[in-house]
Amino acid sequence: MEKEIIGWIYEAAEKIKSGLGDALKVDQKNGRTDLVTNVDKEVQDFIVGKINAYDPDALILGEENGQDQTPIDKGRVFVIDPIDGTLNFVMQQENFCIMIAVYEDGVGQLGFIYDVMQDELFWGGPKVGKVFLNKEELAAPANQSLSEGLIGMNAALYRKNLYHAQEIGQTSMGIRVLGCAGLDFIAIIKGTQIGYVSMLSPWDYAAGKIMMEQLGMTVIGKNQQPLSFQGREFFIGATQAAMADIQAFDKENL
Amino acid sequence: MEKEIIGWIYEAAEKIKSGLGDALKVDQKNGRTDLVTNVDKEVQDFIVGKINAYDPDALILGEENGQDQTPIDKGRVFVIDPIDGTLNFVMQQENFCIMIAVYEDGVGQLGFIYDVMQDELFWGGPKVGKVFLNKEELAAPANQSLSEGLIGMNAALYRKNLYHAQEIGQTSMGIRVLGCAGLDFIAIIKGTQIGYVSMLSPWDYAAGKIMMEQLGMTVIGKNQQPLSFQGREFFIGATQAAMADIQAFDKENL
Structure with a gap:
């Protein structure tokens, strides 16, 4: 499953990067600084399409497109943030991430955070027993106070x-x-x-x-x-x- | 002059990067979170040595090594921050810069800010009439409110x-x-x-x-x-x- 998800993320990132510089359609959600763009919605739809094809029974909990009320605790749930840091995306064209997580009956199995412009993918969880940066396994950070x-x-x-x-x-x-x-x-x-x-x-x-x-x-x-x-x-x-x-x-x- | 300064900056950055992972000697200046390391001092000494060889008459205003009281308004003054963001340097090993500026009789002529770990050098000023990111000229940002x-x-x-x-x-x-x-x-x-x-x-x-x-x-x-x-x-x-x-x-x- 992780191989497929990583493929979706890289493909979504290419879509985002190829559109940088194009005019964005920006709407406000809950106030002046809480923004959503056409790209957030398109990327969520793209990822949802991939999930539906891969596992038609999976549920989706996502920031955009009215999918934000799905309960986490029954069956397989994909949790999606197509563009985390939308304000940075709009204002900076950098410092934003694509995030996907997989939960099974409420228990987290796999998490993915991709810093699109730095091309750094952090991913892992109980299903693989490790956390990686791209292909390199990460050690646990020191337990600092x-x-x-x-x-x-x-x-x-x-x-x-x-x-x-x-x-x-x-x-x-x-x-x-x-x-x-x-x-x-x-x-x-x-x-x-x-x-x-x-x-x-x-x-x-x-x-x-x-x-x-x-x-x-x-x-x-x-x-x-x-x-x-x-x-x-x-x-x-x-x-x-x-x-x-x-x-x-x-x-x-x- | 700018060619020489850029050379010093890249050479200083190599020194910093080659020492990443080595034990730092960290001292406090004005409190628990105001730090200075042996690397700050060594890099300032390195840049000062280069300046002295290039222009023995130039004055130096710098963060470390007791060079912090030089007046800006007489002659040529090199203003140096060997590691800007020392706390990030110590805690993160990224998100720090080398900064050098050249003032002539109090008027700024050239500024250089190098994000060491991103390898991005921003530099320019009246002496060259432009501002560059590495070798690419930058346009003035929009005059946003x-x-x-x-x-x-x-x-x-x-x-x-x-x-x-x-x-x-x-x-x-x-x-x-x-x-x-x-x-x-x-x-x-x-x-x-x-x-x-x-x-x-x-x-x-x-x-x-x-x-x-x-x-x-x-x-x-x-x-x-x-x-x-x-x-x-x-x-x-x-x-x-x-x-x-x-x-x-x-x-x-x-």
């Missing part, structure tokens, strides 16, 4: 200091705001960030969660509960040591 | 909401925190950010200022005064339209 590393941060959480975001940032070596969940997950998987604190939807975290857990790291949602896979929610992903430091800020009410 | 683009931001300014940093961020399409002034200048020069709001030292902004101005963009310091080239100071760099929007937040007391 919060004070030893950089942490990815959602700008609004930080500005409003929700969920102790500013204390978390101040305890770390520094925050980074990249505007693309996939790039934060890539940094964690590579070991260049020790965590990520944000508000995310299932398609934002589905692939990254699988690879982080495969590498011995932890993700949680609000009130230290598992992620719900239902709507946008508070998200922390970190090394185990950094997660313990973050949770210590407020055991009762994170 | 604040509400039309992404803006680079210093995390502490944003957290404390100094100088209207949060209002500026909220009016923009979004903030980015990259942890490396050189990367913010590169984004502005490429047209993928419309500006940058930060606290910077002369070696952080010397090269970027020259290239931004060459491309028709504007930089200012505190109270809408020119940058002082003396110590760390408030900095705004932006397209002309975005600068007007930023200045409108508080004409009296930016």
